[in-house]
Amino acid sequence: MELAEKRSFMEVIDRTQAVIEFKTDGTILKANDNFLSALGYDLDEIVGHHHSMFVDPEYVKTESYAAFWKDLAAGEFFTDQFPRVTKSGDEIWIQATYAPVLAADGTVDYVIKLATDVTQRRKDTEDIANGLAAMASGDLAHHVQVSSIEDLSVLGSSLNQAMKQLSQAMDTVKSVSVAVSSTAHEINGSTSDLSNRTETQAATLEQTAAALEELTATVRSAAEGAKLVEDIVANATAAAKGSNLVVQDAIVAMDQIQGSSDKISRIISVIDDISFQTNLLALNAGVEAARAGDAGRGFAVVASEVRALAQRSTEAAGEIKQLISESSTHVSQGVDLVGKAGVELNAIIENVGNISGHVSNIARGAQEQSITLEEINTGVSQLDAVTQQNAAMVEETTAASQILANDAANLAQQVDKFNTQAGNVVKMPSAAASGGTHRYDRVAFGT
Structure with missing residues (x-):
């Protein structure tokens, strides 16, 4: 009975999660269809290869990546969002948990990863973050593409509405500041006279x-x-x-x-x-x-x-x-x-x-x-x-x-530093296009 429950639990995970298993050194043992579909590979293209085939080559060379597998082999586990590279070279983001599986003697037998594709959420989140950055830099004409994800859709809509209202307010402030400046110069001239x-x-x-x-x-x-x-x-x-x-x-x-x-x-x-x-x-x-x-x-x-x-x-x-x-x-x-x-x-x-x-x-x-x-x-x-x-x-x-x-x-x-021209809906650049290796820093992203 207990074995049947475990088998049913694993079937649920297999249907809903992207699952892949590694040796403690990172060699791939197997992966389910969800994982293969997400990364665009067939099973025989990845079995026997190292986990580094899914990672940015520059990050693979870092001490952080080596320490990551060393810690997994020591029995530690990690849960975070991680960037990965598909077979076609595109970047995807996954919400994943790397967990070591222990043998009967307590040593780590192999490592299993359970993951969910969060690329769209990640990109939509970065769109919102970049929109906030644009707002901070004074570009109030910038609008974000509203996400199809419900909670991010609320944030995107709220941000666009805030941009619109702030742009209108800033237009008013510009007009008032110009009028105040003109009046101040007139007052200055009048008071001089x-x-x-x-x-x-x-x-x-x-x-x-x-x-x-x-x-x-x-x-x-x-x-x-x-x-x-x-x-x-x-x-x-x-x-x-x-x-x-x-x-x-x-x-x-x-x-x-x-x-x-x-x-x-x-x-x-x-x-x-x-x-x-x-x-x-x-x-x-x-x-x-x-x-x-x-x-x-x-x-x-x-x-x-x-x-x-x-x-x-x-x-x-x-x-x-x-x-x-x-x-x-x-x-x-x-x-x-x-x-x-x-x-x-x-x-x-x-x-x-x-x-x-x-x-x-x-x-x-x-x-x-x-x-x-x-x-x-x-x-x-x-x-x-x-x-x-x-x-x-x-x-x-x-x-x-x-x-x-x-x-x-x-x-x-x-005030003139603020761009309030309406109608510019600009798609924010993706995380991959932004360049740099900082997004692979364990402090920010885990690994």
Whole structure:
């Protein structure tokens, strides 16, 4: 019963696995149909030959290959994936277990290998690995051929999808990096222009502040001068008002003089009348003296003298009357002139008052302008300080924008290394075509 079970077990292995048996030195004893079909040989072509006929000739020369058979002869076993060469020279990969078969005394009688062809899995796995390598190198346009093996098909599809999404994302990053680079250069240019304009503005504002300070001093001096003019005009107004009083007194005095002249005229008229009467009396006295003859001769002389005196008094009174008349005329003219002077002086006083009001307004305006200019001067000084600070900040911003432009350009260069052209489905090279003997290193592949 136990023998039948063992025979059934061996039949299952023979149907499902590639089986080959070797002597402990590697000489081939026999192989089943699965093995012969996988390697492309007939049984009589391999029996009696060495295992090395299935191995890369270069690897056969290595110490690792010699140690491999030495260890098998010592009773060790190995399970790994191994590359093998078919009769036609093609490379296949097998998942194999080399196991020594022990004799009754415990020594190794022969070596049996159970293997499965994993060439397609290996190639599909290398396709995926090479796809990942292409991704790592920046080739996002590379797609792998999806494997017919279910688990590798999931990996291949996921890798292609990742490539596609990463390619789209990288296209976006490229566009953004180009836009960022362009914007950064524009910002750099704008901040450079702004820096130059800010420096010019700062210099101009500094000059403006100095000029405004001088203007403030000038307006302050003008305000003080306007105040002095206001005081002078006030004094002139007071003096004009005093002069007006003097003119009024002069008018009164002129009126009094005219009154006195009128009185003198009346007195002169009385004197003139007296002279006329005296002249008449003298004339009558002369007539009576003539009638008296010699007796009246002396009286006639006196009468003649009195008549002459009366005549001269009349003439003098006439001259005085004429002078008084002329004086009265002059006094009247003087009164008129003084009156006109009073009117003009009142007009002057009124005009001086208006001037005083305007000067007062100018003085107040100048004072207010002085205060306003001082406030403006303070504001401009503060603005000058802020502008100087802004100029320093603009210089820092210019430096930062230059760094940003450089970083953006560097980003664009780095991103440009990625190939994102869609539609390139490239078949990865096989392990055999990749060349080299490292795949036969026991550390990586066993043997």
